[in-house]
Amino acid sequence: MNVRSITILLSSVLLSAGLVAEPLAVIVHPTNVAELSAEDVSRLYLGRGRTFSDGNSAIPINLAEGMPGRERFDERALNRSSAQLKAYWSKLVFTGKGTPPQEVDSFDEMLKLVATNPSIVGYVPAAAVDERVRVVLQLD
Amino acid sequence: MKKTLIATATGLLLMQPLAHANIDISGYASVIGGRVLSGSGVEAFDLPPTFLANYPLVGVYEKDWTFKPDTRFGLQFRANLMDGLSATAQVVARGADDFDARFEWAYLSYDLNENWTLQAGKKRLPLYYYSDFFDVGYAYLWIRPPADNYTWQIFNYTGINAQFNYFVGDWDISGNIYTGREDDQENKLLSQFFGSNPIREIWKDIIGGVINLNKDWLDIRLTYMTYINERYRTVGGVVERVTWGDSLTRRGKFAGISVNMDFGDWLLLSELNRLDLDGGKFDTYMVSAGYRIQAFTPYVSYADFDSENEKHSTTSLGLRWDFHSNAAFKIQYDDVKDKGVPGWEVAGDSKSISFGVDLVF
Numbered sequence: 070m071n072v073r074s075i076t077i078l079l080s081s082v083l084l085s086a087g088l089v090a091e092p093l094a095v096i097v098h099p100t101n102v103a104e105l106s107a108e109d110v111s112r113l114y115l116g117r118g119r120t121f122s123d124g125n126s127a128i129p130i131n132l133a134e135g136m137p138g139r140e141r142f143d144e145r146a147l148n149r150s151s152a153q154l155k156a157y158w159s160k161l162v163f164t165g166k167g168t169p170p171q172e173v174d175s176f177d178e179m180l181k182l183v184a185t186n187p188s189i190v191g192y193v194p195a196a197a198v199d200e201r202v203r204v205v206l207q208l209d
Numbered sequence: 210m211k212k213t214l215i216a217t218a219t220g221l222l223l224m225q226p227l228a229h230a231n232i233d234i235s236g237y238a239s240v241i242g243g244r245v246l247s248g249s250g251v252e253a254f255d256l257p258p259t260f261l262a263n264y265p266l267v268g269v270y271e272k273d274w275t276f277k278p279d280t281r282f283g284l285q286f287r288a289n290l291m292d293g294l295s296a297t298a299q300v301v302a303r304g305a306d307d308f309d310a311r312f313e314w315a316y317l318s319y320d321l322n323e324n325w326t327l328q329a330g331k332k333r334l335p336l337y338y339y340s341d342f343f344d345v346g347y348a349y350l351w352i353r354p355p356a357d358n359y360t361w362q363i364f365n366y367t368g369i370n371a372q373f374n375y376f377v378g379d380w381d382i383s384g385n386i387y388t389g390r391e392d393d394q395e396n397k398l399l400s401q402f403f404g405s406n407p408i409r410e411i412w413k414d415i416i417g418g419v420i421n422l423n424k425d426w427l428d429i430r431l432t433y434m435t436y437i438n439e440r441y442r443t444v445g446g447v448v449e450r451v452t453w454g455d456s457l458t459r460r461g462k463f464a465g466i467s468v469n470m471d472f473g474d475w476l477l478l479s480e481l482n483r484l485d486l487d488g489g490k491f492d493t494y495m496v497s498a499g500y501r502i503q504a505f506t507p508y509v510s511y512a513d514f515d516s517e518n519e520k521h522s523t524t525s526l527g528l529r530w531d532f533h534s535n536a537a538f539k540i541q542y543d544d545v546k547d548k549g550v551p552g553w554e555v556a557g558d559s560k561s562i563s564f565g566v567d568l569v570f
Contacts (some may be wrong), residue, residue, distance in 0.1 A: 163348075
C-alpha cells in the first residue's frame with residue numbers, strides 16, 4: 070500500500086466520520102439564473118431577505134438539525150453556532166417578526182424540492198449534487 | 210395550566226377547519242429557582258429582605274428558596290392561512306401568577322408586500338429592547354433582563370401595528386409603528402407592591418415607533434412612545450379617580466436607544482432610556498458584557514434606575530451554559546443597591562442567587 074492510497078483511504082474514513090469538512094453547494098432550480106453571493110445566502114437564511122436579485126420570491130430550505138452538513142452550513146454560511154441561531158430565531162418567532170426556514174430530513178428530499186420549484190434555495194454536500202439542480206455558490 | 214392546555218389542544222383537533230390552515234405549535238419555558246442571601250428589606254414598609262426580580266409581574270424572591278418569581282411556560286399557536294395571512298396566539302403561565310394561564314398575545318398578521326406587514330390585536334408593548342421577548346429566556350444572556358430597567362407597570366397593549374423591513378446600502382433596517390391602549394382593571398405592581406388598594410391603570414392614545422439598524426456584528430435600536438395615563442383607585446369599595454395636581458390625566462413620553470455588539474466571542478449589550486411623565490424624569494440604563502467560551506458564556510451586567518426620589522441599581526454576575534441544542538442552564542448573582550430617598554425605597558438592598566433552565570421547542 071503506497072502513501073497515496075493510504076491518504077485516500079484515510080480521507081474517506083475521515084469524511085464518512087464527518088471529521089474532514091466536505092464543501093457544501095448552495096443549489097437552485099436549473100432554470101433559475103439568479104446569482105447569489107455569500108451575503109445574499111446569509112440574509113435569506115436569517116429571514117432578512119425574501120427575494121432573488123431579479124425580484125422573484127425566494128424560499129430557503131434548511132437541512133434538519135443534527136443532519137450532517139447543517140451545523141457546518143450554520144457556521145460557514147451564517148457565521149453563527151447552532152445555539153446562537155436558535156436564540157436568534159426564538160426571538161423572532163415569539164414576537165411575530167419571522168419564521169425560520171422549513172426543514173427537510175435528507176439530501177434526497179432537498180434535491181427533489183429544489184429540482185421541482187424555481188423559487189427554492191437549498192444546499193447539499195458538493196458530492197451529492199446532480200444534474201437536476203444548479204450550483205450557485207460553493208462553501209468550502 | 211395542564212387542563213387549559215389539553216382543552217385548547219382538543220379544541221384545535223376537533224374544530225372542523227373552514228379554510229385550509231397549517232397550525233404551528235411552538236413554545237418556551239424557564240424554570241428558575243432562587244433566594245435572597247442577605248438583604249436590608251425596608252423597615253418603614255415592614256418589608257423583609259426582598260429581591261424584586263420582575264416589577265410588572267411582582268416576581269419576588271425572599272430568604273426561602275422559591276421557584277415561582279421567574280418560572281414560566283409559553284405556548285404559541287400560529288395558523289398560517291396562506292397568501293400572507295396568519296393568526297397567532299400565545300398562552301403564558303407564570304409562577305408569579307400561580308401558573309394561571311392567560312392569552313398574552315393574540316393577533317392577526319397580514320403581509321401587505323415584501324416590505325410591510327400589518328398586525329392587529331393584543332401584543333407586547335415594545336418599549337425596551339427586551340420587552341418583546343422578555344418571557345423567552347433562551348433568547349437572551351441573563352436569567353432575566355435587568356429588573357431596574359424593566360420597571361413599568363403596563364407591558365401589553367391592544368391595537369394596530371405596522372412593521373417594515375428594508376435593506377439599504379448594507380444595512381438591514383426594520384421596525385414598526387403602533388397605536389393602541391391598555392386598560393388593566395387591577396394592576397399588579399401598583400395594587401399589590403406599591404400600594405394596598407386596587408388600582409385600575411389605563412394607558413391610552415398610545416403611539417410609538419421602533420427602528421432597528423443591523424449590520425454584521427452591530428445592532429442599534431431606537432424607540433419612542435407617547436401615551437396618556439389615567440388611574441382609578443378603589444378605597445373601601447368606592448372607586449375614586451386619581452389626580453395629579455389639578456390634572457385628571459398625565460402624558461408620558463418614552464425614548465430609548467440600545468446598542469449591541471456581537472463581535473467574535475464578545476457580546477456587548479447596552480440600553481439607555483428616559484420616561485418623561487409630565488416633566489418628571491425617570492432614567493434607566495444597562496450595560497452588559499459576555500464572553501463565549503464554546504458552550505459557556507460568563508457575563509457581567511450593571512443596571513440603574515434614577516429619578517427624583519426612586520433610585521436603585523443592580524450589579525450581576527452570571528454564567529450561561531448551552532448544554533443542549535434546545536436548552537441553556539444559567540446561574541446568576543445579583544447585588545441590588547436601593548438608594549431611594551426615605552419613603553421611596555423599592556425593596557431595600559439585597560444579594561441574591563438564582564439558577565435554572567431556559568428552553569425552546
